[in-house]
Amino acid sequence: MTETTREIRLASRPEGAPVPENFELAEAPIPEPGEGEVLVRNSYLSVDPYMRGRMRDVKSYIPPFEVGEVLQGGAVGQVVASRNEAVAEGAWVQSLQGWREHYVSNGEGLLSVDPSVAPVSTALGVLGMPGLTAYAGLTEFGRPQEGETVFVSAAAGAVGSVVGQLARIRGARAVGSAGSREKVDFLTEELGFDAAFDYKTEDLPEALREHCPQGIDVYFDNVGGDHLDAALGRMNGFGRIPLCGMISLYNLEGPPPGPRNMAAMLVNRVTMRGFIVTDHYDLYPRFAEEVAGYVNSEQMKYRETVVDGIERMPAAFIGLLAGENIGKMLVRTGPDAP
Amino acid sequence: MTETTREIRLASRPEGAPVPENFELAEAPIPEPGEGEVLVRNSYLSVDPYMRGRMRDVKSYIPPFEVGEVLQGGAVGQVVASRNEAVAEGAWVQSLQGWREHYVSNGEGLLSVDPSVAPVSTALGVLGMPGLTAYAGLTEFGRPQEGETVFVSAAAGAVGSVVGQLARIRGARAVGSAGSREKVDFLTEELGFDAAFDYKTEDLPEALREHCPQGIDVYFDNVGGDHLDAALGRMNGFGRIPLCGMISLYNLEGPPPGPRNMAAMLVNRVTMRGFIVTDHYDLYPRFAEEVAGYVNSEQMKYRETVVDGIERMPAAFIGLLAGENIGKMLVRTGPDAP
Numbered sequence: 001m002t003e004t005t006r007e008i009r010l011a012s013r014p015e016g017a018p019v020p021e022n023f024e025l026a027e028a029p030i031p032e033p034g035e036g037e038v039l040v041r042n043s044y045l046s047v048d049p050y051m052r053g054r055m056r057d058v059k060s061y062i063p064p065f066e067v068g069e070v071l072q073g074g075a076v077g078q079v080v081a082s083r084n085e086a087v088a089e090g091a092w093v094q095s096l097q098g099w100r101e102h103y104v105s106n107g108e109g110l111l112s113v114d115p116s117v118a119p120v121s122t123a124l125g126v127l128g129m130p131g132l133t134a135y136a137g138l139t140e141f142g143r144p145q146e147g148e149t150v151f152v153s154a155a156a157g158a159v160g161s162v163v164g165q166l167a168r169i170r171g172a173r174a175v176g177s178a179g180s181r182e183k184v185d186f187l188t189e190e191l192g193f194d195a196a197f198d199y200k201t202e203d204l205p206e207a208l209r210e211h212c213p214q215g216i217d218v219y220f221d222n223v224g225g226d227h228l229d230a231a232l233g234r235m236n237g238f239g240r241i242p243l244c245g246m247i248s249l250y251n252l253e254g255p256p257p258g259p260r261n262m263a264a265m266l267v268n269r270v271t272m273r274g275f276i277v278t279d280h281y282d283l284y285p286r287f288a289e290e291v292a293g294y295v296n297s298e299q300m301k302y303r304e305t306v307v308d309g310i311e312r313m314p315a316a317f318i319g320l321l322a323g324e325n326i327g328k329m330l331v332r333t334g335p336d337a338p
Numbered sequence: 339m340t341e342t343t344r345e346i347r348l349a350s351r352p353e354g355a356p357v358p359e360n361f362e363l364a365e366a367p368i369p370e371p372g373e374g375e376v377l378v379r380n381s382y383l384s385v386d387p388y389m390r391g392r393m394r395d396v397k398s399y400i401p402p403f404e405v406g407e408v409l410q411g412g413a414v415g416q417v418v419a420s421r422n423e424a425v426a427e428g429a430w431v432q433s434l435q436g437w438r439e440h441y442v443s444n445g446e447g448l449l450s451v452d453p454s455v456a457p458v459s460t461a462l463g464v465l466g467m468p469g470l471t472a473y474a475g476l477t478e479f480g481r482p483q484e485g486e487t488v489f490v491s492a493a494a495g496a497v498g499s500v501v502g503q504l505a506r507i508r509g510a511r512a513v514g515s516a517g518s519r520e521k522v523d524f525l526t527e528e529l530g531f532d533a534a535f536d537y538k539t540e541d542l543p544e545a546l547r548e549h550c551p552q553g554i555d556v557y558f559d560n561v562g563g564d565h566l567d568a569a570l571g572r573m574n575g576f577g578r579i580p581l582c583g584m585i586s587l588y589n590l591e592g593p594p595p596g597p598r599n600m601a602a603m604l605v606n607r608v609t610m611r612g613f614i615v616t617d618h619y620d621l622y623p624r625f626a627e628e629v630a631g632y633v634n635s636e637q638m639k640y641r642e643t644v645v646d647g648i649e650r651m652p653a654a655f656i657g658l659l660a661g662e663n664i665g666k667m668l669v670r671t672g673p674d675a676p
Contacts, residue, residue: 060605224600243604258596262562265612266581267398272610274603 125328146171303327463666
């Protein structure tokens with residue numbers, strides 16, 4: 001009897017907010033690794049906002065997902081069978097073969113994960129792509145100086161929580177916005193943000209006046225829309241705005257109203273820069289060493305929102321876009337490293 | 339009998355587009371220079387878009403004009419009487435004492451103008467603040483590379499016409515937009531732009547597709563609004579947008595709709611930077627030497643729209659905001675250098 005594995009396919013393209021019917025849970029036999037190949041069982045699947053963009057049929061920096069095909073995304077798993085001398089059975093690896101429980105690989109594109117450094121799940125969060133995103137955007141473009149104010153939106157998310165803590169480590173004041181009282185408390189009480197507020201219950205411009213009394217020197221934008229507009233109105237001279245994501249817009253059909261405050265760019269000589277983490281993998285070694293150090297010394301904290309079972313991946317993704325996570329959103333599909 | 343001189347005062351703050359009633363032409367006796375002072379007769383008054391901003395009662399990078407007071411702006415004139423050993427009678431000087439025919443100065447803030455280098459009026463245009471604005475924005479932030487496409491709006495204006503010609507000198511392709519057939523012909527036939535179009539009769543996104551077939555690498559923004567939106571949709575990866583002005587918005591009351599295309603900033607990793615020429619006076623010596631060379635060798639051409647008589651200054655300013663000028667808009671109030 002062949003064992004089966006499960007995977008999630010794109011059943012249809014979402015219009016507006018994704019719904020469960022856009023996804024299909026499918027069963028398939030566990031594939032057999034051929035000569036030179038390995039079989040990997042995923043333990044953690046990454047749930048990321050950028051995946052929403054790939055569900056649209058438009059040209060972007062990565063090609064769109066195809067309807068009927070298995071979705072893709074970051075994943076960490078263990079090699080359970082190897083016919084490739086370079087990859088040992090039992091090894092932990094990171095890949096872009098998420099949204100499925102098992103996969104076969106010839107080893108290309110697999111990154112080794114060392115379970116002795118930190119829990120393997122962190123390779124998808126604080127020590128992985130979201131952490132590097134925060135690091136690249138803040139240190140390369142934001143460049144906060146001691147005493148400056150760094151404001152970050154979606155601050156309780158996988159990227160935002162690293163941004164705020166890194167800003168503090170660099171000697172800046174960290175202010176975050178998030179979408180619930182629980183997240184706000186997490187930011188100030190657990191992560192040590194200097195200030196935080198709930199953008200769903202507070203007026204954005206007013207909250208920024210209150211919590212950024214010296215203005216904003218760096219606005220790390222994860223959400224776009226109203227946040228960007230309000231932050232523009234509070235920028236200090238020569239301020240920097242790394243544009244990392246626009247999660248507030250991802251479920252919209254058609255372009256949204258833009259920031260009305262563009263004149264502030266001029267008056268305050270603001271620099272705004274869109275960036276994508278894949279252009280900055282050269283920073284990875286420096287990032288990994290520095291941030292792993294902060295994590296191990298507990299100078300930097302992280303949280304994960306873990307959902308069990310691949311069948312709950314669509315719900316986890318829908319929930320991520322609705323802001324249901326604190327820290328990195330993950331789906332667990334297999335055992336942890338011992 | 340004391341001779342009189344004339345000056346323009348701000349009679350009331352414009353609401354929307356300025357009207358003649360916002361200005362008052364006043365007569366006053368020509369002032370007498372005291373010990374250590376000089377009397378200057380202005381020959382050219384500068385007419386600049388940024389002056390509209392100073393007519394609003396809002397905090398900005400320069401303080402607002404006051405109602406009832408003489409307006410200020412760039413001017414070039416000749417010393418007609420001197421009781422200051424450092425400034426000879428007959429010398430040509432540039433000042434911020436525009437909107438008047440005569441003024442007295444202790445010499446502070448006066449810049450010497452050498453009539454042997456170029457016509458003195460150019461100190462307010464191609465070899466002055468507008469030229470330096472183009473130079474700073476293009477060479478410091480735009481940084482066009484050989485073969486890249488530089489798009490500039492308000493291309494037939496004092497700044498835009500230098501931007502496009504400098505871009506070509508740097509080996510880039512220059513494309514400009516302007517508001518009349520006459521201006522478009524001026525750009526392509528006189529200034530050597532590779533392409534130009536009339537934004538009043540053509541659809542902006544369509545015109546950009548046609549005239550920038552390889553996309554836009556540098557968009558030098560003088561106008562904001564629809565132009566910025568359309569250019570964002572056509573930017574190449576790692577494109578640069580120096581934000582120099584937003585003339586399309588200056589007469590609006592309240593913030594206008596913003597660019598809807600902000601997601602393009604992210605997808606194409608675009609950098610947008612607001613700048614103000616007064617932060618870049620350190621570039622002046624390099625600029626003056628380089629651009630005076632281009633002007634004298636006729637590698638760079640310029641045009642001036644000259645209106646005679648200080649009584650026509652309000653009309654010239656209103657006309658500038660309505661796009662009636664080609665090249666630098668000036669008001670002549672005295673004789674030229676011989």
